[in-house]
Amino acid sequence: IAGITQAPTSQILAAGRRMTLRCTQDMRHNAMYWYRQDLGLGLRLIHYSNTAGTTGKGEVPDGYSVSRANTDDFPLTLASAVPSQTSVYFCASSSGTVSSPLHFGNGTRLTVT
């Protein structure tokens, strides 16, 4: 079944540790995104990529980095995790056409202690 795969599903991480959240899509979508979801704040864009080889900053990029070496993969790295990065992280993609909606992965629940 075509879609977006995120890993891990959940993770408890000690503050100061490095963590990479994985995201892979098999829909050949050009654009990919990382959002974080926090209660009362909705979904906030962390980073995005319009096409392989390019990335851009969203609303809350600090403390996060991304890369887009190919069309399918868009990993999100926390270089040194802090408790405020405790959140649910969603990877999403879109075909890039103007009317295309976002397709979401099932999310990663990250707890930084």
Next chain:
Amino acid sequence: AQTVTQSQPEMSVQEAETVTLSCTYDTSESDYYLFWYKQPPSRQMILVIRQEAYKQQNATENRFSVNFQKAAKSFSLKISDSQLGDAAMYFCAYRLRSGTYKYIFGTGTRLKVLA
């Protein structure tokens, strides 16, 4: 900067009744897309309905319809004949037609359906 506002953190509706969730947005652009997403307890994000700003006709998908008021920058979601399975968080989202591919989301409305 574009912003999306959902002023109702929580709503309740009786099963089989109709409920309307509100969404307003702020933009200086004239051409854009609007979306409603549903997030049930499973955490999955599901597209409910989308609206193109240059189309005056309100979008409908079965029991879901929107009331799009472009001048007022309002995009409310109406759910008719509410069912228990409609209980979820609902997010309104905005995307410019051209330029950046960013989608901006509101803070969400939690809908409870009462049996």
